[in-house]
Amino acid sequence: MDFLYGPWREGYFTDDCSECVFCDISNSPSNDDKNRVVFRNKDLFIVMNKYPYTPGHILIIPHMHLDSPEKLPKDIWLNMFDIAQDSVKILYEYGANGINMGMNIKSAAGAGIPQHLHLHVLPRWTGDTNFITSIGNTRVYGVDFDSIYNKIKLIAKKHLG
Numbered sequence: 001m002d003f004l005y006g007p008w009r010e011g012y013f014t015d016d017c018s019e020c021v022f023c024d025i026s027n028s029p030s031n032d033d034k035n036r037v038v039f040r041n042k043d044l045f046i047v048m049n050k051y052p053y054t055p056g057h058i059l060i061i062p063h064m065h066l067d068s069p070e071k072l073p074k075d076i077w078l079n080m081f082d083i084a085q086d087s088v089k090i091l092y093e094y095g096a097n098g099i100n101m102g103m104n105i106k107s108a109a110g111a112g113i114p115q116h117l118h119l120h121v122l123p124r125w126t127g128d129t130n131f132i133t134s135i136g137n138t139r140v141y142g143v144d145f146d147s148i149y150n151k152i153k154l155i156a157k158k159h160l161g
């Protein structure tokens with residue numbers, strides 16, 4: 001089971017932990033294409049996970065740098081889950097047969113970036129659950145990163161404006 005949550009735990013912060021990568025993305029709207037930001041509004045942004053478990057793995061991240069949900073203003077929390085509902089539509093349109101959605105809150109719960117709350121939403125396909133397929137998907141994703149980003153961004157525009 002640990003494997004399931006492994007891939008995105010490593011990587012993001014392995015080189016330099018002195019700054020928060022999510023705050024960097026939040027504060028640089030002019031770099032949204034470079035950072036693979038799919039959507040942003042006043043409360044939050046959606047970004048492609050740089051270390052996806054499956055192709056199309058996205059993160060919904062509030063702009064506020066907080067490490068636990070109860071610290072977030074209620075309206076922003078609700079907006080996150082409003083957007084999460086639309087994200088499910090987006091991923092179905094992208095072709096997903098199923099969706100995993102969840103949060104790892106703080107290091108003890110396995111958060112890869114424990115200092116900044118984020119919600120994982122990832123598409124799943126029938127038969128993609130075994131180890132080999134997962135590795136295969138990750139490799140395919142690496143090759144098709146831009147095309148997957150562009151496709152999801154296009155679908156997101158339709159659903160989120």
Ligand SMILES: [Zn+2]
Nearest residue numbers: 020023065116
């Ligand atoms: Zn942050």
